[in-house]
Amino acid sequence: MGWNRKLLRVNLSAGTCTEEALNMQWAQDYLGSRGLATKYLVSEIDPKVDPLSPDNKMIMATGPLTGTMASTGGRYTVITKGPLTGAIACSNSGGFFGAEMKFAGWDMIIFEGKSPKPVYLYVENDKAELRDAADLWGKSCWETEEQIKARHQDPLIRVSSIGRAGENQVLFACIVNDLHRAAGRSGVGAVMGSKNLKAVAIRGTKGVAGIKDFGAFMQATNDAKKVLADNAVTGQGLPKYGTQVLMNVINEMGALPTRNHRDVQFEDAGKISAEAMHEKRESDGKRHLVTNAACFGCTIACGRISEIDKGHFTVKNSPKYWGASGGLEYEAAWALGAANGVGDLEALQYANLICNEQGMDPISFGATVGAAMELYDLGVLSKEQIGLEAPFGSAEALAKLVEMTAGGEGFGKELALGSKRLCAKYGRPELSMSVKGQEFPAYDSRGIQGMGLAYATSNRGACHLRGYTVASEVLGIPVKTDPLTTDGKPELVKAFQDATAVFDSAGICVFTSFAWTLADVQPQLAAACEGDWSMEKLNEVGERIWNMERQFNNAAGFTAKDDNLPPRLTTEPAKSGPAKGLVNGLDKMLPKYYEVRGWTPDGVPTPETLARLGL
Amino acid sequence: MGLAETGMTIRVAFKLFASLSDHLPPGSRNNRVELELAAGTTVGEVIARHRVPEKSAHLVLVNGVFIPPAARMTHRLQDGDELACWPPIAGG
Numbered sequence: 001m002g003w004n005r006k007l008l009r010v011n012l013s014a015g016t017c018t019e020e021a022l023n024m025q026w027a028q029d030y031l032g033s034r035g036l037a038t039k040y041l042v043s044e045i046d047p048k049v050d051p052l053s054p055d056n057k058m059i060m061a062t063g064p065l066t067g068t069m070a071s072t073g074g075r076y077t078v079i080t081k082g083p084l085t086g087a088i089a090c091s092n093s094g095g096f097f098g099a100e101m102k103f104a105g106w107d108m109i110i111f112e113g114k115s116p117k118p119v120y121l122y123v124e125n126d127k128a129e130l131r132d133a134a135d136l137w138g139k140s141c142w143e144t145e146e147q148i149k150a151r152h153q154d155p156l157i158r159v160s161s162i163g164r165a166g167e168n169q170v171l172f173a174c175i176v177n178d179l180h181r182a183a184g185r186s187g188v189g190a191v192m193g194s195k196n197l198k199a200v201a202i203r204g205t206k207g208v209a210g211i212k213d214f215g216a217f218m219q220a221t222n223d224a225k226k227v228l229a230d231n232a233v234t235g236q237g238l239p240k241y242g243t244q245v246l247m248n249v250i251n252e253m254g255a256l257p258t259r260n261h262r263d264v265q266f267e268d269a270g271k272i273s274a275e276a277m278h279e280k281r282e283s284d285g286k287r288h289l290v291t292n293a294a295c296f297g298c299t300i301a302c303g304r305i306s307e308i309d310k311g312h313f314t315v316k317n318s319p320k321y322w323g324a325s326g327g328l329e330y331e332a333a334w335a336l337g338a339a340n341g342v343g344d345l346e347a348l349q350y351a352n353l354i355c356n357e358q359g360m361d362p363i364s365f366g367a368t369v370g371a372a373m374e375l376y377d378l379g380v381l382s383k384e385q386i387g388l389e390a391p392f393g394s395a396e397a398l399a400k401l402v403e404m405t406a407g408g409e410g411f412g413k414e415l416a417l418g419s420k421r422l423c424a425k426y427g428r429p430e431l432s433m434s435v436k437g438q439e440f441p442a443y444d445s446r447g448i449q450g451m452g453l454a455y456a457t458s459n460r461g462a463c464h465l466r467g468y469t470v471a472s473e474v475l476g477i478p479v480k481t482d483p484l485t486t487d488g489k490p491e492l493v494k495a496f497q498d499a500t501a502v503f504d505s506a507g508i509c510v511f512t513s514f515a516w517t518l519a520d521v522q523p524q525l526a527a528a529c530e531g532d533w534s535m536e537k538l539n540e541v542g543e544r545i546w547n548m549e550r551q552f553n554n555a556a557g558f559t560a561k562d563d564n565l566p567p568r569l570t571t572e573p574a575k576s577g578p579a580k581g582l583v584n585g586l587d588k589m590l591p592k593y594y595e596v597r598g599w600t601p602d603g604v605p606t607p608e609t610l611a612r613l614g615l
Numbered sequence: 616m617g618l619a620e621t622g623m624t625i626r627v628a629f630k631l632f633a634s635l636s637d638h639l640p641p642g643s644r645n646n647r648v649e650l651e652l653a654a655g656t657t658v659g660e661v662i663a664r665h666r667v668p669e670k671s672a673h674l675v676l677v678n679g680v681f682i683p684p685a686a687r688m689t690h691r692l693q694d695g696d697e698l699a700c701w702p703p704i705a706g707g
Contacts, residue, residue, distance in 0.1 A: 232703035237702060237705060238704070243707050244706065245633050245704045245705075252630075252699050254679050274633065275633065331707070464707065474674075475674065476673075482681075483681075578678065
């Protein structure tokens with residue numbers, strides 16, 4: 001079956017935990033994880049609800065392949081209405097927590113209401129109860145995980161928690177599991193904090209039962225693993241160099257947003273690249289990178305585990321950061337580095353460690369620092385207002401601001417609101433490099449045109465993981481397209497968006513799509529799950545999920561004018577590289593995109609489209 | 616008379632990243648080496664001269680612009696060009 005067929009509903013206001021049967025008709029229509037949990041959310045909350053009020057709900061959900069033999073089948077998703085954007089928030093994480101939820105017998109957990117005091121949810125197979133978390137409040141994600149394991153005398157418990165950032169309702173707070181994996185974007189950690197929910201701790205010993213055709217499933221998963229192993233990207237490139245290998249590629253292509261997107265190439269990109277992580281440091285003769293790492297069931301192992309320079313100014317008096325820990329991944333290295341002009345690899349790792357420790361999205365944090373540095377550069381913000389000098393390129397400012405933001409101190413409280421609110425407050429809203437309030441990731445859409453459309457139409461605000469056309473426009477996966485033109489991009493973006501919704505909803509990692517297509521996923525789902533899981537069905541499910549998310553956002557008050565990019569990207573040409581002289585051609589792509597989606601010129605799904613998708 | 620027979624030379628930056636950096640001459644720094652080449656040298660010739668296996672030179676850029684495999688033996692480098700190569704890689 002793939003699914004456990006049951007969910008756990010936790011009413012934090014009443015302090016109750018209740019078992020419910022999973023809606024299996026919805027599972028047939030929305031698959032699992034992202035799709036199925038979104039269906040529950042949009043059916044249960046008012047789209048106009050205040051994201052940080054008790055009336056918002058938060059769902060942690062697995063997919064039918066989570067916890068199974070399928071490669072990368074360790075993913076889970078957090079679904080809620082996001083406080084950073086006011087749009088649907090859907091943040092996906094790897095590690096081991098998702099599989100543990102499945103092993104405990106649950107497909108998803110719905111949190112509603114607000115606890116009158118800090119609590120954590122403890123789940124041991126069928127048993128689920130809320131426990132007092134007074135002594136955990138104020139602790140980091142790392143301390144919380146350690147203390148919960150010690151309290152229950154079980155080192156195999158898996159924990160997802162918020163740190164001080166989530167408690168302080170930093171609008172880009174994340175939920176961290178397994179120390180350095182995170183449901184990272186859109187501020188899902190702030191929602192958890194608003195509910196006084198410190199952590200979810202799960203111990204499951206049941207395994208995954210009910211695979212529809214076990215023999216066929218083993219064959220399908222083995223075949224698919226061979227595809228990953230034989231592919232040069234997933235079999236060799238990602239395990240050895242990780243996502244960070246893109247730093248030099250994207251810089252060379254003139255698409256590396258630098259200093260709040262003022263520039264598209266960073267002179268110090270090489271110093272913060274994957275290659276630099278492999279080289280011995282001049283300071284201590286050690287390599288930054290210690291090893292790679294894999295999440296549950298993953299046969300790619302792209303994760304980075306690094307060791308910071310113990311003599312670096314950020315940590316020389318803080319031994320707790322000296323051990324091997326997660327990072328740097330490409331997005332974090334870009335946001336903490338190029339986005340604000342900092343070329344100090346050790347400082348980036350320090351900021352990344354604080355983001356992991358205290359539960360904060362390094363993309364939105366780093367990009368918001370970039371906006372603040374531009375405001376400082378323009379004289380809009382002063383040293384006195386920020387509390388320190390904050391010119392572009394200052395590693396010292398980065399290190400201090402990450403502490404202040406996670407801890408809710410001084411100017412950190414303003415950074416905690418994200419770049420949209422920060423720039424608006426100081427009268428320069430155009431300097432927020434965001435869509436729908438969420439900051440861009442690491443690709444400048446003047447040099448990679450399709451990403452401009454992908455960002456503008458992403459249902460959770462600017463994001464690379466809703467429709468990663470970089471795969472095609474830069475890496476040639478599945479086919480190479482020209483990054484400097486808008487031709488064919490509306491169709492390309494739609495195809496990536498719909499397919500990604502299926503990968504996410506199945507419970508597997510989207511990085512498999514560097515080697516797999518839906519045709520590799522389909523046999524695995526068909527063998528695991530009851531029902532029709534043909535290619536045609538999967539394509540329809542992906543499109544249905546995308547339109548459902550869009551409908552929620554439209555009902556929440558978003559319109560076509562929110563499918564937009566900051567004026568910098570559409571009016572200020574790139575200054576160097578292949579895209580020199582170009583702006584993003586969103587206006588050439590958006591009308592066609594609406595058309596191929598079956599939406600009106602105002603970006604609303606037509607009645608025919610909704611009827612075709614059963615919405 | 617071909618460009619190579621004119622005796623004219625050009626200077627090109629050749630950059631090899633990730634696992635391809637092993638093919639750079641000893642002493643190369645920052646994944647790059649400056650080359651002096653006969654005018655008319657093609658992208659494919661430079662890659663072959665440094666013994667980079669053809670299938671490993673997956674992503675090939677000249678001044679940041681992708682050169683498709685079929686064009687590499689005919690794409691002539693110009694003075695001041697930056698030729699950069701990567702094996703099959705990806706990120707996110």
